[in-house]
Amino acid sequence: MQFSLSSSPHNRVRRDTASVMRAVCYACIPGIMAQVWFFGWGVMIQLMLAIATALITEAGIMKLRRRNAKRILSDYSAVLTALLLAVSIPPLAPWWLIVIGTFFSIAIVKQLYGGLGFNMFNPAMGGYVMLLISFPLAMSMWLPVQSMALYPYNLTDALSVIFTGFSVSGYDITQLRLGIDGVTQATPLDAVRSSLLLGETYSEALQAPIFTSESGLSHGWAWVALAYLVGGLFLLWRKFISWHMPISMLAGVILTSGFLNMIMPDASGGVLFHLFSGAVLFGAFFIVTDPVSGSTTPKGRIIFGALIGFWTVIIRTFGGYPDAVAFAVLLMNIAVPLIDYYTQPRTYGARS
């Protein structure tokens, strides 16, 4: 009897890139549904625009590079990038915003570095940061939760606002942003940030109507974050992503925000507020787990994730922008070669 001998690993999961990318897209579905439920149909239109732009851009560049466009397009990585970018921008942002952003993500951040597998930076976050620093006003036009909006909108309104700037009944984006009390409703992060800048304390900031209670959870936004958490746990359960990066990032956020909140309870947000506002839960499972631009060694992944969490809270608290996941991710993307260099695992049997 003959045993076949081969080197490790012996037990492999046979998955190709496309099936992993598709799974991550599917895992976004609960989050997207929650976003549509709370913030209206705009999200879906942005998604369609983003995916169309991403595919056209990728195909165009494949043609320029004389590669097989069909094979590259069918790995779904462009679709995933488009999806991650589309859910990160305000749902009723004008159409050119998502088109420019997706084009930049795919053409500059991903393909100019050599395409999937060679990009140093997370494409979706690269595009997002480009939009954020280029069009700060349009990127801050978030909507109130639709049940609390003065003028809720429907699908045709969404199309009309995105392409012409006005809804069917003639409301523009600033009117659509009004809450039921006639006051423009900010995102939870914006609300806390602006009231801290006005000199109020954190607990006073939590009196804003968008927050449900003193805990720091907010209407709508916390549910969206929770929905992404569900999708992320699915990915974790099916082993599409390893636990290292999401868990260490969340730990980084919890420890940093807990510590800051302990030493200056009036000037920085609490743990729950940081976890369930903005892009932390979404980022922990869908952004930092990007296998290309993240760290590759087990120890390195933990350092990578934890520092993203750390920087997210630090930039949110002391920086100039309300949310900081994208900045933290890009910052740590630069540090990946260094982290990988110092955390190379010891080969079994080799002396350190």
Add this chain to the structure above:
Amino acid sequence: MIDVKELTWQGLWKNNPALVQLLGLCPLLAVTSSAINGLGLGLATLFVLMGSNITVSAVRHYVPNEIRIPIFVIVIAAFVTIIQLLMQAFTFELYLALGIFIPLIVTNCAIIGRAEAFAAKNELFPSAYDGFIMGAGFALVLVLLGGIREILGSGTLFSGAELLLGAWAVDLKITIFVPDNPFLLAILPPGAFIGMGLLIALKNILDPRLEAKFAPKPEKIVERARVTAES
């Protein structure tokens, strides 16, 4: 003995200080937020480069080899001071707009590079021409990059031309479109890096094509016709 054609080709394209040697990137990236800013700094650099090349070439036999670099730097600094004072006198607003980057021309490696690599080894007139054409190559890239960033960022071209060229130049300003949301990235420093990278990429695309076009055609190979069959 002066090969004008070769020097021109080297300065404007093949050995362009900005696109190929990548010298003087600091002012290149910092001031090119508009075409006129680029033109102003490009002209200033051109004059300094010409002046320093002429002077260095003229004194090259009297400068001890060991201390040539400090002497070159002093020569360059003298010309930069002249330019700075001239700009302060005649184009004051442009002087304010360019700010610290005028004195910083001293540190522009393209200038000391040409002094060391060309002027210190060549006659006066070739050195003067080399300084002129290298400066022109640098200025062209500055204007090009500034123009691209200005169009993308604020939708205009040659705005502020009157600061450099006098009051009549107000009419040079071309408004291509009026953006509701200016594309800030193009005006911010990252836009300079990305624009510069794209320009270099464009040059790399054009290079082989130009080479194919201008390369000397191989001499016609005449093969002796075979008149007798051996089979």
